Amino acid sequence: MFGVYIHFPYCRKRCPYCDFAVHARARIPHDQYAAAVRRELVERAPLYDGRALTSIYFGGGTPGLWRADCVADVIAAVRATFPPALDEVEITVEANPDDLPRAQLDGLRAGGVTRLSLGLQSLSPKHLHTLGRTHGRAEAERAVADARAAGFDRLSLDLMFGMPSQTLTDLEDDLAGVLAMEPDHVSVYNLTVEERTAFGGLQRAGMLVVPDSGVCAEMYERIDARLTTAGFGHYEISSWARPGRRAVHNTLYWTGGEYLGLGCSAHSFRRLPEGGGERFSVARSVDEWLRAPAVATRETLDAAALEREAVWLGLRFLDGIDRAAHRRLHGVDPVEQHAAEIERLRNEGLVEVSLDRLRLTPRGVLFADEVGARFV
Numbered sequence: 001m002f003g004v005y006i007h008f009p010y011c012r013k014r015c016p017y018c019d020f021a022v023h024a025r026a027r028i029p030h031d032q033y034a035a036a037v038r039r040e041l042v043e044r045a046p047l048y049d050g051r052a053l054t055s056i057y058f059g060g061g062t063p064g065l066w067r068a069d070c071v072a073d074v075i076a077a078v079r080a081t082f083p084p085a086l087d088e089v090e091i092t093v094e095a096n097p098d099d100l101p102r103a104q105l106d107g108l109r110a111g112g113v114t115r116l117s118l119g120l121q122s123l124s125p126k127h128l129h130t131l132g133r134t135h136g137r138a139e140a141e142r143a144v145a146d147a148r149a150a151g152f153d154r155l156s157l158d159l160m161f162g163m164p165s166q167t168l169t170d171l172e173d174d175l176a177g178v179l180a181m182e183p184d185h186v187s188v189y190n191l192t193v194e195e196r197t198a199f200g201g202l203q204r205a206g207m208l209v210v211p212d213s214g215v216c217a218e219m220y221e222r223i224d225a226r227l228t229t230a231g232f233g234h235y236e237i238s239s240w241a242r243p244g245r246r247a248v249h250n251t252l253y254w255t256g257g258e259y260l261g262l263g264c265s266a267h268s269f270r271r272l273p274e275g276g277g278e279r280f281s282v283a284r285s286v287d288e289w290l291r292a293p294a295v296a297t298r299e300t301l302d303a304a305a306l307e308r309e310a311v312w313l314g315l316r317f318l319d320g321i322d323r324a325a326h327r328r329l330h331g332v333d334p335v336e337q338h339a340a341e342i343e344r345l346r347n348e349g350l351v352e353v354s355l356d357r358l359r360l361t362p363r364g365v366l367f368a369d370e371v372g373a374r375f376v
């Protein structure tokens with residue numbers, strides 16, 4: 001699998017919990033940014049010679065704000081550079097519900113976008129206000145209805161839990177509202193308070209209290225129960241999908257696929273012909289990147305490091321790791337290769353091993369980050 005990620009760093013305003021490479025600007029240089037992305041594509045494409053494209057993903061920031069003709073130009077340039085691997089290449093754009101007038105949706109669809117990922121986070125006025133979000137439930141419902149009318153049948157909705165003062169009843173209300181919008185994919189994230197954000201400052205000052213880990217675990221189990229009862233399959237720690245609607249691009253990250261990142265702060269990964277792989281990234285600041293889109297960090301991974309990474313990423317999948325496929329790709333059986341660690345994790349009730357798979361137990365899913373860290 002091979003995908004192209006395009007980072008669009010602009011947002012209308014910075015949300016107080018956000019730690020991404022984001023620039024809140026009154027005026028977005030739409031054309032300048034698109035031209036710079038296309039130049040970077042030309043420069044880096046030879047590194048991925050011969051790859052066939054499975055997905056394109058516009059993340060951010062708020063790529064839904066990017067003028068639709070610029071998005072279409074970038075899609076056309078990527079498609080002209082890499083042949084498709086499948087009949088339909090998945091092309092996703094992240095967007096906020098209040099940044100999507102109908103004309104923008106029509107433009108994105110006409111430009112080749114096949115899937116929208118809408119950042120709802122919540123439908124409750126109280127929590128949306130706390131998160132500094134500028135949309136309400138009505139805007140979310142309108143955006144979903146307009147997206148369908150514009151021809152988007154692939155719709156992912158993002159929800160957040162563990163927000164300040166959130167109760168289980170609030171969570172149930174959000175889940176009911178999201179399910180009523182009939183998405184085919186739902187991603188759910190636990191709010192993490194990063195130190196260098198406005199929320200981080202409030203927390204240090206004792207002015208922001210989030211639910212403790214026990215409550216968050218209960219919320220997570222409630223989310224899983226509600227979504228699976230509604231017919232969604234829980235396929236990755238934070239992701240639930242209707243049958244056949246798993247996110248192709250995100251799956252690529254978790255299965256060790258290659259990706260080319262374009263735009264400021266984007267990361268790329270490729271396998272090296274001599275074995276192992278290489279990861280590189282460019283400047284986080286958009287102004288710096290526009291001046292010089294040079295590689296800022298570069299890391300070479302040997303075959304053993306790639307294999308360890310495949311274990312911790314693969315365990316994010318609820319299906320677990322296919323031992324035979326892992327052996328074919330990395331030359332070792334993951335259970336034999338990490339026998340001591342796997343045995344400890346089994347004794348702690350965090351992973352289970354069968355003849356063909358290694359996977360997290362339901363309890364292990366709650367501690368997925370801690371389990372993954374044992375292999376890094």
Ligand code: SF4
Nearest residue numbers: 011014015018060061
């Ligand atoms: S809209 Fe998303 S990317 Fe932009 S500041 Fe808010 S959380 Fe960050």
